[in-house]
Amino acid sequence: MDRIPILKLGDALLVTIQVDMHDRLAAALEEDLTERIAATGAKGVLIDISSLGIVDSFIGRMLDTVAAVSRMLGADTVVVGMRPAVAITLVELGLELKGVRTALNVERGMALIGRWLEDGDGDERDGPAAGDANDGDGG
Amino acid sequence: MATGDDAARGTAVLAIGSSDDVVRVRQEVRSRAVAAGLGIVDQTKIVTAASELARNTLIHGGGGTVRVESVSQGVRRGVRLTFEDHGPGIPDINQALKDGFTTGGGLGLGLGGSKRLSNEFEIDSAPGRGTRVTIARWK
């Protein structure tokens, strides 16, 4: 079975989801990411979903789980590039991914991870408060 | 509701027996939604609902089929989907429709969510007989 590649960039892991994922592929990504975080000691995970035409409850739950698991392993996750129509649909579906941090695009996501790395060793679960507009619990 | 021209535009029946089939259902529904002239948000809503219901058919219903119809009513156009399985059925439909109710360790959002994402929603299920869910989204 094919898998989605995970790139390592400094202290961060980078995943770009480019295919219409079937459920097994999504489940495999969740496992692979967990393994790689543990193996590399990465402090940040960036998941780019700008190519995804939909996010349903399965993929949504995968994103939630990855964020929760990586937090336990000392890494923060940011999901970037969600399209407007996908976001509107996801809210209507009832999934708000409250535990997942988000950014507009890869560049902004990497900047966010950069700031987390600057501010601490990743054990600071809430991340920096000021200037970090997109915390799930921010505002 | 459905008029004579439904027949002219044709229907497709797809089998749902694996998670690859769920992907195929999404693709078929997407192309029908585009052909019916649905906007990007409406497309995303019906494809997401289709993904949820196809997965329910696969996981809870033990596999089944979906009938994908391009429909019209006067000058309105849309897509109608009928998911059908001969699985265990749903004993309490109202309960199953509630957000958060699941018997399979899911999020319990699929059924209620796909109702919110559709313009028409109909469910027919009885223990031992199986389940049929029909949804439609209009332009």
Next chain:
Amino acid sequence: MAQNGSGGLAQTVAEHQDEILSEWLALQVSGGALQSGRIKEAELRTQCRTFLDLLRDGLEQGGTDPEAPAFGRAKEVLAEVSRSRGMQGFTPTETAAFVFSLKRPMFNALNRTIEAAAGEGGGAVRAASAATARDTWDVTLLLDQLGLHAMEVFMKAREDIIARQGREISELSTPVVKLWDGVLALPLIGTLDSERTQVVMESLLQTIVDQSAEIAIIDITGVPTVDTLTAQHLLKTVAAARLMGADCIVSGIRPQIAQTMVHLGVELDVTSKATLADAFRVALTRIGRAVVKAPRAEAAAPVAARRR
């Protein structure tokens, strides 16, 4: 001559098609169909001929039930004619006349079958009369149904125009403006119904992507009332923006609105500020900018300095 239901009807139409067509056209022309100048005679003739051909096919294959698939093509052409008339600004009466003015030529054609039977003696005349009476009734029902179909399509076309104009107006009336690099504002004015909120929401979210904006200020100073549904829409917009990686600030919630919302049990679980200016200040801080005083002579505009 066999006069069995629509078999006979189809045959009658086929035999008298040319007369029916020219009578039908003449009736429409004398009824003023061409007067508005919206349609040329040649076009009308083509529409009539096409429809009559398909109607005859329908009668041959599908009897007189307008729901039969055999009438599918005829109905499509009829829908096309009605739709284009709806778009071109024809009145409902003018549009309905297309189908209804076909009745008389059809009745005349049916009556001719009685005249034809006259040469064959009294029994034949009686049989032909009975068949004609039945056929006349069937044609009436069929054309009435088709007429209703035509009106439905016509009305829908008009509704679509109205809906489109409504959307265009609400797009026009809700401009998303850029306040600063990465900061958008959406000044809402007027009543927010579901339809409009939807349009607003989509255009805001799309602008967020287009301009890579991190913060959007939704200003509702100009909104007279906020009901539960509107509040929910606002909340959904905020939630969707967050999923995309942007933050929303709601500003300009008037005291009465705040009160109503609390009474309704809707609390806007978002950052909110009294005025657009307050919200803008918060937005600037969040993107790491601050407004500082500068000597007037040097700069007319406030200077924004980087935080670090």
